[in-house]
Amino acid sequence: MNQLVVFRRVCTCFLLFALVLQLAASPAFAREDTATRGALADHIEKYLTDLKRDENSVGLYAGIVVYDLTDKTYLYRHNAERNYIPASNMKLFTTVAGLDKLGPDYQWKTELFLQGKVSADGVLQGDLVLKGYGDPTLTPADLQQMASVLKQAGIKRINGHLLLDESYFDDTRLGVSWMWDDEPYGYSAQLSALSVHKNVTTLTVTPGKAVNAPPTLAVEPATTYVKVINKLQTVEGSESNITLERPRGKNEVVLTGTIGLAAKPYEEDVTLEDPALFVGDVWKEQLLAQGIGLNPGAAVKKTVVQSGVPFSTHLSKPLGEVIVELNKESDNFYAEMLLKTLGATQKGAGTFAAGSEAVADVMKRAGIDSGYRQVDGSGLSRFDLVSAEQIVRLLAFVQQQSYSVELEKSLPVAGVDGTLKTRMLGTAAAKNLIAKTGSMGGVNSLSGYVTAQNGHKLAFSILINGIYKSKYARDLQDFVGTLLASYPQLAAVQGDPPEANKTYALSALLDPLFEQPQAVGMTAGVLVKSLDKTGDAAILYEKEADALLTPASNLKLLTTAAALSQLGEDYTFKTELYGDAPVAKNGVQRGNLYVKGYGDPSLHTENALKVHEGVSIEKIAAWIKEQGVKEIQGNLVLDESYFDAQRLGLGWAWDDESYYYNPTLGALSVNRGTVMVEYEPAAKAGDAVSFNLLPKTSYAEVINEAKTVEPGQENTFAIVRDRGTNTIRLTGNLPLDHPGDYERVPVEEPAKYVGTLLKEALESEGVRFAPGSELLVSPVPHTAVKWNEFASQPLKEIVSYLNKKSDNFYAEMLLKTLGAVKKGEGSAAAGAQVVQEAVQAMGGKANFDMVDGSGLTRYNLISARHIATVLEGMAKQPAFSTYEASLPVAGVDGTLKNRLVETAAAHSLHAKTGSMTGVNSLSGYLTTKSGERLIVSIIFNGFVEDEDFFVELQDRIVSTVATYE
Structure with a gap:
């Protein structure tokens, strides 16, 4: 047998072996048998249908997947492949990758170097260097112990500087697209390879001994690195009204407001700038407390250690213990430090991007090759997008790994501990369901494991976005969790079955556009309505028109409509x-x-x-x-x-x-x-x-x-x-x-x-x-x-520029002006109230969230129906011609100048565009080929591999509708 044949056989065997290993690592998934869905699906879908009948929950949309790990079959799938902002469910990706790549026994180190010689009388003639490797658990007590090691070694004085090496991570302190107004609070702490006390100071305010007496303020750890300006006043009663501010870029905290004489102490973890220097300040105090003297001219500054043998090394708790706090308490800081550690250890760069790349390597082994986005470790960024199916695949993958016990120990237990301590008490899910929670404005998630009544272990994921009132999302999760714990002993659902999906005049033309494979990860809210028809006949197409989505600059349609209707064109x-x-x-x-x-x-x-x-x-x-x-x-x-x-x-x-x-x-x-x-x-x-x-x-x-x-x-x-x-x-x-x-x-x-x-x-x-x-x-x-x-x-000129160019500054100034003129308060909140009242005056509902005037914030949540109501209402206003003329014209000007140029929509579509990462919208007025006047509102949220697809799909929808007769 010649060598080439032998080589080919060896290669073939190796490839087959590798394939077997890959199949063994990534569990095989059977498709859900819709014929056997039974009572579980009926219960969930009736609940979802009922939510759509309530004004406080109509806008939420959920991705739900339940997988029987015992039978290896899906029990239920709903919007399984759509992407959702996961909030802290993103920590599951980070934690699993940490366990997989580093192992449960991994420990972070912090090293101490002596640069110089120690004299016989215990004086270090040189610098003392502290080097961090991303330990998220380092405490002042740990620094005290390290100072004690120096003291026990006979070192009495440092004649050089206190140097700090944080070079193991990059100097990007905050995650992608984290929100500036979160920054003062502990859950948004800055990151550094050299950190202590989770890079926060804990402020505790206790009422004064009498009314008007200044409250008492305590800072832990005691530090001069952060300046606290206490403007609080003690007042009668047990209520407190405290506002905390930390100006951007400053280590200064300002406390204003009141604290009741009988109020409980107010406690807050407050973040700080440039954490390594905070470590240096705490480190200096610990050295002095040990009696180690410092040169009066000693500086605390940064360095990079090029070589040398550590004098002493401090080791953290093992990763298996750290993730218990990470997941049970949903600790963002731990998650972000773990992500950057993954980047440093696996990719040679302590960055968010490198850490996410290391996570992706593990996800590929779990059968999650693509179709999601991770930009941080904690889920605090709204750029993160995943599907319920992907999370369930990950949970199933973990069950085949040696570290499955460690992951499960880290998850909150329903009715017992962590972020699930007070949920599902007294239900079949209590003590049977372990899961990671996740929540922020408009977002709520729950994913984990539950033991069913028949003893089967189920993996599940419930991702919910578009939440107007968070109670409804938690109630849905708790309902599903309790159902799963009772499965399969479920009573038949009483009442009428859910209504079938309604069809419209344009359904046959538009529905296929959303069935393209590229669209699987997105949520689309669409409404096409005729201004020339009335009643049900006016609705030519709907698709999740009530889903509360991030609108981007389509929100400017509301701001400018309210400005024209409330202030007048000539203001x-x-x-x-x-x-x-x-x-x-x-x-x-x-x-x-x-x-x-x-x-x-x-x-x-x-x-x-x-x-x-x-x-x-x-x-x-x-x-x-x-x-x-x-x-x-x-x-x-x-x-x-x-x-x-x-x-x-x-x-x-x-x-x-x-x-x-x-x-x-x-x-x-x-x-x-x-x-x-x-x-x-x-x-x-x-x-x-x-x-x-x-x-x-x-x-x-x-x-x-x-x-x-x-x-x-x-x-x-x-x-x-x-x-x-x-x-x-x-x-x-x-x-x-x-x-x-x-x-x-x-x-x-x-x-x-x-x-x-x-x-x-x-x-x-x-x-x-x-x-x-x-x-x-x-x-x-x-x-x-x-x-x-x-x-x-005049305002009509202002609005024309604003909408044609989609100018955020103009929109925000208009919003605050509305608040000042109509409410006597020049704030975004007052302006948003005026806008919502204007929407109601036009026949719409105010069950949406509006936080700014431009659409730049992802706190905004609004539906295609809300926007269509404004467009329809403005068509009846005296300022309509000004409003319509302010909108970009397809193929002509503004942000639509280069779109739809050679289509039936050119010149006949007047619409506002809107785009941010994971968001694209288009809403306005369209005159069809037959002369019918229509309102079109399209909002896309979610993940696509190429975001040009959003625009291409919008253009296909509009050009198709433009030819409708």
Whole structure:
């Protein structure tokens, strides 16, 4: 037999062996036999049908899968392959991968290095280095023990610095798209390879001994790293009303409000910036507590250890013990540290991406090759998307692994402990069901195992999104969990069977479009309604039209509709100018100059940032000069009190803060809250990238670290703003053959931005400010004298720009204006209330969540039917022609300029687009080929391999409907 034949046989045997191993590792799944679904399916589907009849639960949609691990058969599948935001059910992926790749006995280490020599009298002539490897469990007591080791070794003094090495992980502190308003709280702690006390300080506030006495504040661990400003007051009673803030980018916590004299102590875990330096502060205190002296000039700073033998190594508890707290208490910090550890150990990079890649390797062995997205370890990000089928496949896979016992021990037990301690008490599921919970706004999940009444072990997953009232989601999960524990002894369902799916005039044309394999992971809410028909005949198509989905920029349809109907097309925004006295005739103005804003979104400077006519800073400065003012001897005072001080929409992502679409907000704002950075390559490689800042102002600082490189080299150029500051950094490489471009970058404190620009404009006009003059943010006093009022373009012009360009800043300013005008409160919450009332006035319902005006936050939940109601209602309003004309026209302008160009919908579709990762929407007015006027609302949420599919599917739907006769 020749060598080639032998080689081929060996290869064939090896491949067969590998295939057998793969099949053994990944359980075989039998398809559900719908003929034997019986009472279990009937009970669940009746419950789901009943939920759709209740206004508080009609919008939720669920993916449910039940698999009998004993018989290896599906017992029930509902929307099994659709993707859902899983919340903390994402921890199952992370935990299983940790057990699989690291093993239950894995321990994290923290190393101590001595860089220098220890003298005979116990003095370290050099630096003391602490190096972290991602231990999520490190405590102050552990650091105390490490300090004790030094003391026992005879070290009495450190003559160098305290150095900290966190290089095992990258320096990305927060997960993808985590929300800025979560940041102060312990469940959103920052990450570092060197961490202690879960990177939080625990604040405990105890009422004062008498009314008006200051409350007592305790901080654990005691630290000077975080500054706490306590503005709380003790009041009568047992109620507390406490607000906690931590300004972005600062280690400063502000407590305001009241605590009742008889109230229980208030306790909160508060996060901090740059955790490794927090470790250094705690470490320093532990060293001093052990009597180890430090050089007075000793600094706590970071380093990277290149080599050396550790003097001492601290080991954590084994992973098998750590995951008990991770899953039973749903600890986000533990999950994220585990994910980055997986990245570091398996892929050589302590990053979210590398950790997710390591998880994916395990998922492939479990039979989950693709069709999901993981961007963090805990599920805190709403970019995470998985299906109930995938989770059940993972749970079945675990049963064949040696670590199945460890995973099961880590899961909460119904009615016993963890996050299930108070659920399913007194039911058949109590003590029989073990599962991972998950919840955040609009999301609730439960996945795990249950022992059925016949002794079979069942794996199940219940993923629910679109939740208006969370009680209904938990009740559904508890109902299903109790059913499974009672299976198969289930009574027959009483009453009429669920109604069959209704068909519509367009069903035969549109239903097949949603049966494409690419659409399996998404949820689609669709409604097509005729404006020329009435009653049932007007509904030409529906598909989950009541599902509460994330609408992206389709939410602007509500904001602009409410603005036009409540404020009127001709409403204008004003900006007022005041002085402490009338304009002086001698040109020397005593007292302050005041500028008061009323939310004009179009205030601008005369340069490339101008988008349409209106009030400019230069116009205001010119008017002041025209009055003969030559010198202002007081301060320039900016009044932004018409709106609240909340700069960003709730739920906006922290990692979007450098981008124009995530602007800072204030009643006195300019240039849509941004500056513009124009950039292009330098004349030759090696030189710094050329840039130009608009407007030319001292308000923003640009630090240029970017280099020009040879043509064809990789473009790594980036523009990033330091969080909470107006420092903009240009980094990376820009090839010589790049044509150049620009970015708009948001800036902090919009009123001060206006003030700085106005002061600079006045000075350029020859108007001086006295030495010592300041920029202050404060309300205009009642004694001030009004000088002038500047008016914006009418609202119809504002709305046209807003919708055509899908401008988030304009939308948010309109929302707060609605609140200020109609509710006396310039807040997003007050504005949203006005919008919901406007929707009800148009015949719609208010059972949806609206949190911002632009659709940028993923807290928004709304259905296609809600949006269609607004479109229909506006068709009856006097401002309809303005509203419709403001919408992009297919193939013509705005965000639809390049879509549907050569279709029947071109020129006849006026609609608002909307898109974010995992979200795409299109809603507006369509005139068919036969001349019938229709409303179309399409919202897609979920996972697709290529998000261009969302747009392609929308265009096919619209072009199909456009030809309908």
